[in-house]
Amino acid sequence: MTKIVVLGSNGFIGKHLTRTLAEDPNNNIVAFDGFKEYRQGQAEPFSDLQNVDIYLGDFLNTDDLDGALHSADYVFHLISTTTPASSDKDPLIDIDTNIKGSVELFNICLKNKVKKIIFPSSGGTVYGDSPTGFNKEDDLAIPYSPYGIGKLAIEYYLGYFKRTHGLDYIVYRLSNPYGPGQNIYGKQGVIPIFLNKILNNEELTIYGNGEMVRDYIYIDDAVNMISRTFRADTQHNTYNIGSGKGESVNQIVEILKQTTGQVINTTHVKTPLSYVEKSVLNTERFINEFGIGPETTLEAGIKETWNYIKSNYTS
Ligand SMILES: NC(=O)c1ccc[n+]([C@@H]2O[C@H](COP(=O)([O-])OP(=O)(O)OC[C@H]3O[C@@H](n4cnc5c(N)ncnc54)[C@H](O)[C@@H]3O)[C@@H](O)[C@H]2O)c1
Missing domain, CATH: 3.90.25.10 (UDP-galactose 4-epimerase, domain 1)
Structure with a gap:
């Protein structure tokens, strides 16, 4: 069995991705989230899926992360505490939560010998307003929002952890899934x-x-493109995913x-x-x-x- 931890599995992308990954009976999925609605009395998520276990945890609590990642093979990092709009209100939030929490997560991935971490970054915000507006992965990225700056910083930290500690990763710069x-x-x-x-x-x-x-991409297409490629020995670490x-x-x-x-x-x-x-x-x-x-x-x-x-x- 392959153990896959989906952090943020109760979110929009996380729900679709968890269900798609669960179609393979060889995958054992740990669905990690705060699960707010469930804690407020709604039905247990993913209870119809035999190979999905839910893990109620806080991304900002390292013990929770450590517990969920025990003997994990792959980790999807789909948690964000901000959106492009909310990050404008206080630029410190991305630093204190998303960036700090991601670096803590990468240390915990190392400790648990995770094979690969998968991070959906933001293709819509990391590039900024490039002269063409038609962005390639190697284009100069100058994000405008604290949200985009945070995403790019997390990408850079992934590069650092790979270079210095050998933690493998793949970044999917997603456009606008809907x-x-x-x-x-x-x-x-x-x-x-x-x-x-x-x-x-x-x-x-x-x-x-x-x-x-x-650039808008239908959620099933985005999840299909991610779930069919994340295990591969890829030529690059960063890929745009969108409609083009x-x-x-x-x-x-x-x-x-x-x-x-x-x-x-x-x-x-x-x-x-x-x-x-x-x-x-x-x-x-x-x-x-x-x-x-x-x-x-x-x-x-x-x-x-x-x-x-x-x-x-x-x-
Ligand atoms: N939706 C988009 O347009 C888009 C585009 C590009 C990249 N992304 C990124 O992809 C990821 C997933 O996006 P989404 O649209 O599914 O987001 P979402 O807001 O729907 O889901 C995020 C999930 O994270 C959980 N979460 C937040 N803080 C938590 C915490 N401290 N502890 C535990 N769980 C916590 C929430 O409960 C939620 O279920 C995010 O990192 C987002 O920035 C999204």
Whole structure:
């Protein structure tokens, strides 16, 4: 059996990834999270899956991490205490929690002789506003937000731990994953947030003139690309994962209009200064090496997400 620890398994990406990893009966998965909803009385997560054990723990508690990582082969680090929006409010939070906690985690990985750590970084924020807006892994990365700065710092620490202690790792710089199960009330994920507002006949709040461009990838595609490649002896340590295409917020709103068939009202506010104008990922490195890529069109992925939100949130 291969023991895989998924830190942040109750989050949007973590839930999908845990379920996908559990499809292989040779994987024994430890699903680590604070599991807030479960602690508040909701049903036990993953109780339908025989090869998943949940571990209620705090990422910022080294004893919890040490307990979960005992004899682990692979560790997915999917925990973040901030989002790009929340990190702006206090730049110290990323240093005190995400960066410090990640370095503590890497020490615990060494102690437990973990084979490889897998870290989904943020393809949308680490590069900053590059001249082309179409970013390759080796491009100069100048993140604007404390969230992006924190992600890049964690990547650098992974490089340090590999160089000095031989801890193997892979970084997936993810663009903007979206899909069923994403937090509709959150501060990250414009597609589900907007769909929920449309469901409730509420106005959509758009930053600037709506021409901000992002790269969107359907969650199943992102998880498929990660779960099929993380064990490989890879040529590089860092890979972009995205659709390789850019859509403006205005284009997204147009697709939402067609998908939902509803009238959409919008209001415009100033774009936060830490947001980049255009971010699209060049995914040639990943596709050339592994021969797989995203399969879901934006229209099909948005339709799936809309159907999910309608059936789960309509009273
Ligand atoms: N969603 C995106 O658009 C996106 C894009 C690129 C990278 N990422 C990164 O991928 C990772 C997962 O993203 P997500 O969208 O699934 O996030 P999420 O917020 O849905 O999930 C994060 C999970 O971490 C858990 N968590 C937070 N602090 C904890 C703590 N102290 N102890 C235990 N558990 C704790 C939360 O309970 C939650 O279940 C994050 O690091 C995120 O920054 C996300």
